[in-house]
Each structure stands twice: as structure tokens, then as C-alpha cells.
Amino acid sequence: MHLGHSLSHGGPDAVSAGARRPDGARRALRIGLGGPVGSGKTATVAALCRILRDEVSLAVVTNDIYTREDAEFLLREAVLPPERITAVETGACPHTAIRDDISANLEAVEDLEDEVGPLDLILVESGGDNLTATFSKGLVDAQIFVIDVAGGDDIPRKGGPGVTTADLLVVNKTDLAPHVGSDLARMAADARAQRAHLPVVFQSLRGEDGVRDVAAWVRERLAAWTA
Numbered sequence: 736m737h738l739g740h741s742l743s744h745g746g747p748d749a750v751s752a753g754a755r756r757p758d759g760a761r762r763a764l765r766i767g768l769g770g771p772v773g774s775g776k777t778a779t780v781a782a783l784c785r786i787l788r789d790e791v792s793l794a795v796v797t798n799d800i801y802t803r804e805d806a807e808f809l810l811r812e813a814v815l816p817p818e819r820i821t822a823v824e825t826g827a828c829p830h831t832a833i834r835d836d837i838s839a840n841l842e843a844v845e846d847l848e849d850e851v852g853p854l855d856l857i858l859v860e861s862g863g864d865n866l867t868a869t870f871s872k873g874l875v876d877a878q879i880f881v882i883d884v885a886g887g888d889d890i891p892r893k894g895g896p897g898v899t900t901a902d903l904l905v906v907n908k909t910d911l912a913p914h915v916g917s918d919l920a921r922m923a924a925d926a927r928a929q930r931a932h933l934p935v936v937f938q939s940l941r942g943e944d945g946v947r948d949v950a951a952w953v954r955e956r957l958a959a960w961t962a
Contacts, residue, residue: 761960763794764877765874766953768879769829769833769864771863771864771886773886774907776861777808779881779938780858782940782949783946783950786945786946791855793815793819793855794851795821795859796843796844796858798840799822799825799862800826806821807822818850818851823840825839829863829864830861833861833871834868834869841874844874856957859874859875865895865897866896878900885915889925892929900933903949904934905949906922906936908939910939923937936949
């Protein structure tokens, strides 16, 4: 179990986004999950682990500013063996560790591949951030951005790089819409206007379908990665 990574200052220039490891083997597909505080990123990661762990070899890197709370939640839920979950304490704004100085996260994913590999998939969860949060392409191969209906149904209309450019936008906690006055149809229309052809998934982890559609999207990315 790795819970001790901290953010260093190596800078993004030293990062390689190559698809192969030094030994020539294909590395794991890396998918980043970002979004505002409380949007349901960790719950989505947990649900993905439960549905995919019997199909693929996967691991998780979480990011928090001063704690290891998200990693410890995943450990308590036993979504993966402990050695497949590691934490980065950023000590700064979350976007710093996923976009500006990714060295600690890059070290974490490479350590996981060295120590529990071979891996097919690594999920890198950002700490809670704002609508501008995006991952460096030197760290992840695809990005999921998670928002929730309780944050306001105007979030897709407001846009921001996370909403408009992520490879997949997840609108989470749809079961709360009647209770918080959010219009799901309006959110869907605004998301389409902001994202053009990029996909959007509406989900409730309390519902029967849960994370099914996001898992299907991940499977498609994995198939393309290994083809």
C-alpha cells in the first residue's frame, strides 16, 4: 500500500507520454477523473473498480491537498487490494499536481506498474477543483470530468475547460434533481451545446444502472488502447 507520495517540483518538461515502458511493454491506459468538491469523483472511482476489477487489471491514484482521505475511503470499501491504491498529497491546489507539476503523480503510476503490474488501467483521481481543472496529456490518456446536479443546473452552460474539453462529461447524482430544482433536460441541452460531439453521461450511483455507461466508455477506451 502506497500512501506517502508528495508533490515535488520536477516540472512537466521531464514527463514522457509514451505508450510504452522502458522495457518495451505497453503501459497501462491512464484515465483521469476531475471535478468540483463533492461531485462524486471518489464514489465513481469506487463503482468503476467494483464493476471492472474482475475484467481487467487496474489500480488507482488519488489526490488530496493535505490528507489521504479519498484513498482511505477506497481502502475501507475494499474496492481493490490495498497494494493497488496509492495516494498523492499535493500540498497545493489540486490542478497543480495533475496539470502543472505532475511529477508526483507520474511517479505514483509508474511505481504501481513496477510493483503490482502488469496493469491494464490506472485511474487517477484529482482532488476537488473548479471548472478549469484539466489533466496534463503527459499524465493521462483520457479525462473524465464529473459534476453533479446539486451544484446547479447552470454548470454545463457556464462551461470551462473541464466541462467543454474532457473526453467524457459525467453529470452525477441525477436522483437529487427533483429535490434541488435542477432541470436535467436543460442540463443535457446545455452540455450538447458546449461539447458538440463529445459524450455526456447522466448517472445516479443509487440507481439500478449506476456506473454502467461510464464503465462501457472505459471499456471502449481500453479496447482502442490495446488494439
